[in-house]
Amino acid sequence: MEIVLPIILSGEFKKTTKDNEIALLETRLMTALGTNFYGEDIVKYAIHIICVHPKYDSFFKVNRPTYVINKDVIVEGIPVTIYKRFDVQLKLNFEEFYKSNEEEGFRIIGTAILSTLKNIVCPKTIKDFNKEAFYKDIHAFFCEKEN
Structure with missing residues (x-):
């Protein structure tokens, strides 16, 4: 299963390396968990990370989880x-x-991911996905990073 971390960061982050740090975390997650099998129903798991200045908060609400079985779309003409x-x-x-x-940032992201995944409710169309095993592996990944 592929794990991706799409990001939405406000302009203030252009002065930082946060986008590179999140890309590194995504690579580490894929290295640690990418070959694990959690079921047939999810091929790509996208955890969108949103961090914007409070003045933009109202434009970036957290939506409920979505699941797409098969859909053709056009992205930038492709x-x-x-x-x-x-x-x-x-x-x-x-x-x-x-x-x-960087270290604190990983901890902040890890805490947010674990908190979100712990309480996630998968749509009823997802029948073959071991949510508990996935959470356990993500938890082990972030706990290992802290030590």
């Missing part, structure tokens, strides 16, 4: 097929994340 993709969104505290160093 046809793309979305297949068995589950999308989850979470929002980070701007001040805390903006001021954090």
